[in-house]
Amino acid sequence: MAYKSILNGRVQSPGKTAAQLLVDKHDPFFFDHTLDHVPGILVVAGLLDLVREETPGPRRDGRIELSLGFHRFCGLDDDITLSVAAPPSGSHEEHHRQLHAEIGDDPACSGTVVLHQKSSTRFAPATPVRMGGSLPVADLSHRARPENCFIEAAWWHEGRLLADVRKPAVGHPLHERPLEQLIEAARQFATLIGHAGYGKPVDSKFVLRTLDADLPLMPPSDDVYMEWTGLPPKGRAFDLGMRIYRRYGDGLDEEVGSANFDTLIVDPHQYQRIRFRRKRTEEHAA
Secondary structure (H helix, E strand, C coil), rough: CCCCCCEEEEEEEEEEEEEEEEECCEEEEEEEECCCCHHHHHEEEEEEEHHHHCCCCCCCCEEEEEEEEECCCCCCCCCCEEECCCCCCCCCCCCCCEEEEEEEEEEEEEEEEECCCCCCCCEEEECCCCCCCCCHHHHHHHCCCCHCCCCCCCEEEEEEEEEEEEECCCCCCCCCCCCHHHHHHHHHHHHHHHHHCCCCCCCEEEEEEEEEEECCCCCCCCEEEEEEEECCCCEEEEEEEEEEEEECCCHHHHHHHEEEEEEEEECCHHHHHHHHHHHHHHHHHC
């Protein structure tokens, strides 16, 4: 798999950069398995590409706060415009940006990103390595191709669900995108949590509503693991939150970030009903 651009037709105006998202339905990563919509990680990767263009020269010791809300599904044949804009006048955040993904005039995703000069470092007692039986990570993270599974192993230990992060091979579409690698690994872990933590069947569908992440701009390249924080579900919505660590040694691990996915977990029949209702709503609004 070769690295390739996912943006086209960039347009710059004062305080704003926009581009069209390229959707290759045959891409072996973004379309790891059959989908009826554009995957959220493709939208996220496109927005982060625009952020990098707006703020060149990322600080190796900096961090990023990303907050996104997903309002509707992006269809496979939709024309999707991504944009990054400066904040309203009066903002005190020098590196604050507003993010949007739109289909025509309809918002599909929106949020904010803030870049910080320094990464916050916290330490915690080192976690045991692979204590307890390993879970079937590819199946529980909904990955059809082994090379697209970014979880090396996942296991339970004293009520904690833990997972090792695996870096994709050279040539993978995310190999040169370490930030997206970590976000995708976290998303896969969130899916695994839905099954292993809440007992949802493997054929369940996950409908992402929000993503909130606080991560290093240049994540560690190895010895990274995630821990589920175990928040209770609220109706059909599940807060799939996690902390992310790097093994540091000397009995301590460095906490490098966190991520939280607010997600509906539904069975295939419920998913089809959601898709039908949203499609009808969009058709009436057109």
